[in-house]
Amino acid sequence: MVPGHDVLVYSGPVVAAQSVRSAVGTVSSVSAYVALLRGINPNNPKMRNAELVRVVEHLGFRQVRAVISTGNVLFESSEHGPGELADLENTIEDALGRHLDKPCSTIVRTRAEIDDLLGSDVFDGFDDVPTSRFNVTFLKDPVPPGVALPATGAGSELIAVRDQAVFSLYDSTASKTPDLMAKLEKAYGKQITTRTWKTVQRIAKAFGP
Secondary structure, eight states: OOOOOOEEEOOSOOOOTTEEEOTTSOEEEOEEEEEEESSOOTTSGGGSHHHHHHHHHTTTOEEEEEETTSSEEEEEESSOOGGGHHHHHHHHHHHHHHHHTSOOOEEEEEHHHHHHHHTSOTTTTOOOBTTEEEEEEEESSOOOTTOOOOOOOTTEEEEEEETTEEEEEEETTTOOHHHHHHHHHHHHOSSEEEEEHHHHHHHHHHTOO
16 A cells, blocks of 8 residues: 555535535435545556546535545545445446546445444454555445455454445555455455555544544
8 A cells, every 4th residue: 555644634624513404494314425446556647636626526516535545545525325335336436437537446444434434343452553554445345144264364354344344454564455455355355445543544534533
């Protein structure tokens, strides 16, 4: 993954108290999301944060901002509810595909889902240190019941699968991240994208209070 430190914030109208008032005076609920994009390379000018934010803004979403440079775009919508994630994924994928001239797999999670993930006990008993890193691989589709965790070999370990996410850790002194990613793709397909635990924490923080 490519480290980064920038958070681009959309300068549109401020949405207060997680709601907006329509022209006819009714109150609509606003939901917060993160779009997790696969295969983002910030060395590609079309994949830089400013460009990703621009594409998502043009779809009409509010409070659009990018967290670091690995393809994490936060946004808000009053037109879609948490039960319409597939529609959001398809909408953003189509727009990014046109912008990039190639497919860009997109996985959308709600703010509540990110908070629940971070509140889980899945990594209890393990240490997240430079030589032993926690990863979360987000899955686009549910894992069928009864599917066992694939073997990863020395230097990496798959801890659990929960809520369309695979939790893993690897020893950077004995295993290369691409080796682990290849095994995950073989087991779960290419409609997946991986973030470090620290990146997920930064996403949650960027949602704000």
